[in-house]
Amino acid sequence: MRPFEYASPATVQEAIDLLGPTWNDAELLAGGTDLLSLMKDDVVAPKRVVSLRRITSLKRIEVTPTVVRIGALVTMEELTQAPEVAAKFPSLVIAAGGVTSPQIRHHGTVGGDLCQRPRCWYFRAGYGILATGADGQPLVPRGDNRYHAIFPEGNAYYVCPSSLAPALAALEASVVLQSPEGERRVPVEEFYRIPRTNEEREYVRQPREVLVAVEIPNTGLKNATYEIRQRQLLDWPLATASVALRVDGGKVVSARVFLGHVAPRPYRATAAEATLMGAPLDEERIAAAARAAVQGARPLSGNQYKVQLAATAVKRALSSLI
Amino acid sequence: MDGQKHDRRAGPPRRGFTRRAFLKGSGAVAAATALVPGSRAEAQETGPKIYGPGPVPIRLRVNGEDREVKVEPRVTLLDALRNHLNLTGAKKVCDRGTCGACTVLVDGAPTYACSMLAIDAQGREIETVEALGPDHPMVQAFVEHDALQCGFCTPGFVVACTAFALRNPNCTVEDVNRALGGNICRCGTYAGIREAVVEAARKLKGGANA
Ligand SMILES: Cc1cc2nc3c(=O)[nH]c(=O)nc-3n(C[C@H](O)[C@H](O)[C@H](O)COP(=O)(O)OP(=O)(O)OC[C@H]3O[C@@H](n4cnc5c(N)ncnc54)[C@H](O)[C@@H]3O)c2cc1C
Numbered sequence: 143m144r145p146f147e148y149a150s151p152a153t154v155q156e157a158i159d160l161l162g163p164t165w166n167d168a169e170l171l172a173g174g175t176d177l178l179s180l181m182k183d184d185v186v187a188p189k190r191v192v193s194l195r196r197i198t199s200l201k202r203i204e205v206t207p208t209v210v211r212i213g214a215l216v217t218m219e220e221l222t223q224a225p226e227v228a229a230k231f232p233s234l235v236i237a238a239g240g241v242t243s244p245q246i247r248h249h250g251t252v253g254g255d256l257c258q259r260p261r262c263w264y265f266r267a268g269y270g271i272l273a274t275g276a277d278g279q280p281l282v283p284r285g286d287n288r289y290h291a292i293f294p295e296g297n298a299y300y301v302c303p304s305s306l307a308p309a310l311a312a313l314e315a316s317v318v319l320q321s322p323e324g325e326r327r328v329p330v331e332e333f334y335r336i337p338r339t340n341e342e343r344e345y346v347r348q349p350r351e352v353l354v355a356v357e358i359p360n361t362g363l364k365n366a367t368y369e370i371r372q373r374q375l376l377d378w379p380l381a382t383a384s385v386a387l388r389v390d391g392g393k394v395v396s397a398r399v400f401l402g403h404v405a406p407r408p409y410r411a412t413a414a415e416a417t418l419m420g421a422p423l424d425e426e427r428i429a430a431a432a433r434a435a436v437q438g439a440r441p442l443s444g445n446q447y448k449v450q451l452a453a454t455a456v457k458r459a460l461s462s463l464i
Numbered sequence: 465m466d467g468q469k470h471d472r473r474a475g476p477p478r479r480g481f482t483r484r485a486f487l488k489g490s491g492a493v494a495a496a497t498a499l500v501p502g503s504r505a506e507a508q509e510t511g512p513k514i515y516g517p518g519p520v521p522i523r524l525r526v527n528g529e530d531r532e533v534k535v536e537p538r539v540t541l542l543d544a545l546r547n548h549l550n551l552t553g554a555k556k557v558c559d560r561g562t563c564g565a566c567t568v569l570v571d572g573a574p575t576y577a578c579s580m581l582a583i584d585a586q587g588r589e590i591e592t593v594e595a596l597g598p599d600h601p602m603v604q605a606f607v608e609h610d611a612l613q614c615g616f617c618t619p620g621f622v623v624a625c626t627a628f629a630l631r632n633p634n635c636t637v638e639d640v641n642r643a644l645g646g647n648i649c650r651c652g653t654y655a656g657i658r659e660a661v662v663e664a665a666r667k668l669k670g671g672a673n674a
């Protein structure tokens with residue numbers, strides 16, 4: 143790890159004042175479970191590390207009639223233990239509970255999970271987020287791509303590593319970002335973007351912005367997540383599906399279906415959503431939606447297996463709601 | 465990695481840089497630098513202070529004692545324990561939060577010490593395997609159930625198992641599987657570990673109630 147300065151501000155405002163205009167100026171530190179690895183591998187080398195741990199206002203879960211607001215420093219463990227979350231958003235609790243190990247769940251935070259960097263081994267080995275070879279061309283399609291995207295976008299072949307993101311996107315949640323200019327809300331669905339160069343980040347957050355909270359609207363949608371993992375622990379899922387539905391008069395009247403770990407951002411399966419709309423949620427419809435969800439998949443040389451896994455995840459997530 | 469290289473105390477002093485001069489120099493810095501947030505000095509300060517990148521004095525509460533060390537902000541809790549506090553029970557294996565060999569308790573929660581900065585661990589209650597001692601029911605149960613082979617993963621497992629057992633006195637072998645998923649044993653001693661945890665959990669509960 144390269145040397146850096148450290149500060150531990152007591153408020154979000156103080157934290158923002160310690161950040162700089164570029165990513166090299168400073169990085170935020172929450173649980174450290176990803177940032178320290180990134181720094182040890184020299185993937186990021188900030189001049190300053192700004193610890194959020196003293197900012198108590200980021201540790202709260204607040205429930206209002208319209209929204210559940212989860213502070214960025216709430217840990218996965220706290221999320222799985224919070225009754226107000228468990229009752230309304232089982233989908234999110236499954237995603238948080240699936241995260242790897244007690245050690246990571248006790249220290250990994252909601253903000254850190256959403257902002258963790260992709261696990262693409264080319265990225266982690268220093269080839270940049272777009273995994274560019276010496277010839278300027280992407281390495282992933284011609285390399286070992288067994289865990290990469292089946293829905294790549296442009297030259298982005300990594301998968302979004304966050305387990306919470308697809309669940310939150312399905313629940314129509316937003317992240318709250320605070321910067322010197324004030325506060326803005328971005329739907330989780332739009333939080334991730336495709337970097338055009340290796341210098342750009344894969345999310346819309348800017349270097350001077352702190353993710354302060356996640357807000358989930360209290361819409362009463364039925365929701366579920368299903369994860370498929372190779373190893374139950376100490377690893378990320380191979381494919382997941384998060385669904386959120388409203389059923390009225392025996393028919394699906396609204397449907398959101400997101401796939402995780404198969405694309406550079408949470409992948410919205412609009413064809414699956416369309417298949418579900420206006421029909422009863424029965425086995426036949428669910429099977430059709432699962433097939434529709436992976437329509438248009440463009441698997442690479444080593445990850446065709448993920449297509450079937452993604453379809454199965456959709457089927458099982460939906461089946462758990464009937 | 466760098467942290468460890470940097471921290472190594474052993475080896476000949478570099479030319480033109482004697483140990484005596486080094487100690488004198490660091491003393492002067494220590495006197496000039498206030499303790500970092502989380503320590504008692506912090507209360508008097510206004511606005512966040514910036515520390516480092518050179519060594520800064522920090523105070524860690526380890527196994528019930530306040531310990532002062534002088535480390536760069538980049539030094540992990542694991543390196544501070546092993547290289548500065550002579551607590552070598554927690555092991556460094558992956559150094560990336562993927563094996564559990566470095567597990568310690570921070571405010572009672574199982575923690576990868578390799579994935580926390582020492583400077584950020586101030587003001588927290590840190591417990592290492594050394595605090596348990598040879599007579600601890602979990603250590604005894606590991607011996608009785610032959611729950612180790614090479615033993616390199618063992619300190620991390622013992623700490624993670626103790627944290628779990630204290631919260632789950634009536635656990636079953638199945639519960640243990642999931643709860644201990646953050647630790648890996650290359651020698652494959654899992655069967656013995658599971659039995660050790662179930663047994664020790666009941667003893668720890670008895671102990672707490674007695
Ligand atoms: C072996 C292993 C397996 C894992 N498996 C899974 C899994 O299955 N699913 C999953 O989702 N995750 C998994 N993870 C990742 C883990 O969930 C993340 O490392 C963790 O959530 C990051 O949170 P943190 O608080 O430790 O973040 P940190 O490591 O402190 O930070 C991570 C990044 O987020 C930024 N950041 C943190 N907080 C904020 C904030 N409030 N505002 C803006 N930026 C911020 C940091 O600057 C940094 O870039 C795994 C990790 C390991 C080591």
Ligand code: FES
Nearest residue numbers: 557559563564578
């Ligand atoms: S050394 Fe910390 S988890 Fe492996």
Ligand code: FES
Nearest residue numbers: 613615649650651
């Ligand atoms: S006993 Fe050898 S690694 Fe576990």
